Amino acid sequence: MYDRQPLINKAATALDKKAPIGPDIDLGQFEQTPVPHEHLDDAGLLKLPEEEKQQLLMAGVDVSERERGGTFFQKDTEVVHCKSKQEGIEVIPIREALEKHDWIKDYYWKLASVDADKYTAASEMNLHNGYVIRALPGAKSIYPIQACLYLDKQGLQQNVHNIIIAEEDSELHIITGCSTSPHATKGIHVGISEFYIKKNAKLSFTMIHNWAEDMVVRPRSVAQVEEGGLFLNNYVCMKPVRSLQMYPTTHLVGENAVARMYSIIVGSPDSEYDVGGRVYLKKKGNRAEVVARTITNGGRIISRGHLIGEVADIKAHLECKGLILKGGLVYAVPELEGHVDGVEMSHEAAVGKIAQEEINYLMSRGLSEDEATSTIVRGFLSVDIPGLPPQLKAEIDKAIELSEKDVM
């Protein structure tokens, strides 16, 4: 049993600490008491109401578990389903890991700090659950593990903490969806994630968010990639949300470690997204790429990117492209920080509208103006992600397709 008391004490000092960026949220308005839910076996998963299945599907979580290596499903505060179907890959609720596994102490709050802000503090003070997904040395994911954090109770504050470990020479693919039930419109999701990519391991983490109009979302993630490791982090959010703020950080701590982050965000009216990616390149041969594609239909999108090159012989590129379709704001904030000679860093940022010339070209091939516009938008959002398994690419394409009606 891991003694969390020192962490809780530290958290207590940061309960009122505002985050450096993003609107400040009064956490007092949300309920934190645990909400009991029945455990679901495989048959139970399949018997979920159609509506709920659909919500999950939109976030990339398929209850039939076809082409999935395992499932973690947390509803409100309760883990209702948790299993791995593949040897060498473990999926464990974090509370269980804290109770039973001594090794968890090497990972829990080792990258993220508990007193970073009021959200990290709150998650530790009142931890509900979360997952630990771990690929043992040399294990290779055949199908991705799916993880879902689901909000069902109106007005809930969901506190989760996730730890993902890809041991040496392993290959792990995860698709994680966050979603709300059709009747829950208001709540807050606070999610801590710590990623450990060890020597020569490869982790792909694809997160699809499917929130509701009045949801507040405060993920806090930090990753560490060792020698020769690869971290591929994809993020898709096509749905409205009251306020979403995250700035995941990756530390490349071993030679030739690589990080690539791709985000696709479509901003709806009355929604505010403050999203970015930060990568520290600390060893020679490090490579990083941070790519964002944002479209706003009246929402406010702040798209950040920050690359820090600390040694020579590193290469990093930042790309923020934004389209404004029906009003709203796209604010691209690219930052490059080279600390020594011999870094190679670049950025490309562009905010604009769809070129009429492209619409006309497609219309002369027979498309209507609306069809032409949506074809261009789809093209804009379709980024090639090298190294991503085809099923996950298909999930991203599906998420884009499903919400296309809302975009247009």
Place this chain on the structure above:
Amino acid sequence: MLLIEDLQVELAGKTILKHIDLEIKPGETHALFGPNGSGKTSLLMTIMGYPQYKVTGGKIIFKGVDITHSPINERASLGIGMSYQRPPTIHGLKTRQMVEICAAKREVSVEGLARRVNFQDFLERDVNAGFSGGEIKRSELLQLMAQNPDFMLFDEPESGVDMENIALVGNTIAKLLQKDCESTDQKSRLQMKRERTKMGLIITHTGYILDYVAVDKGQVLYNGVLSCSTNPREILRCIGEVGYEECVRCTIDNL
């Protein structure tokens, strides 16, 4: 049939086409000559329906429909198609998808069509992204093959094409315009000519295309004014010998 009557067009507040009269009958292909900046591309873009080319007088009738103010896609569905001089790049849209868009509901083999213009290796690339001058021409022809319009506008289809590909481009255009007169056992050349319905308007500076496509008439556009002569080869020779200005004068005198 395409019929243009007394067409006047403004671009960015400037009159660029004046009193254009043009008739292209079913089965006919015309070549359009003229110096740089004379308004050739503008005429094609106006026929296609680009709204920045503002029609301030006259009309365009296609297949009996007045399309002077119709949107581009309506003209496309009536059967007008264009091979562009400088088409835009559409990021994230694969050439394969573009060809499928052109084919609309028709069943086509994208691979099969691509093979005909030696373009199989480009299908997975974003349309026009980094295409060389010659590659753009082949990509445009591929799209037209899938679209199969009745009236085709070609904006300098052979410029920038290398000596080896010129035959490929020329023969492809001939086929699109039903000008490839391979008589079969069943049909005589005359019969094929009678049954020909496709119409074309081809902008060319060099006239190389005339070696591959039997062009019925030549037109010269000079300072936004169109003058017409029956024989495109004669025009070409005339331009070569005395230049555009003299050439236009002589055709006007002939009228």
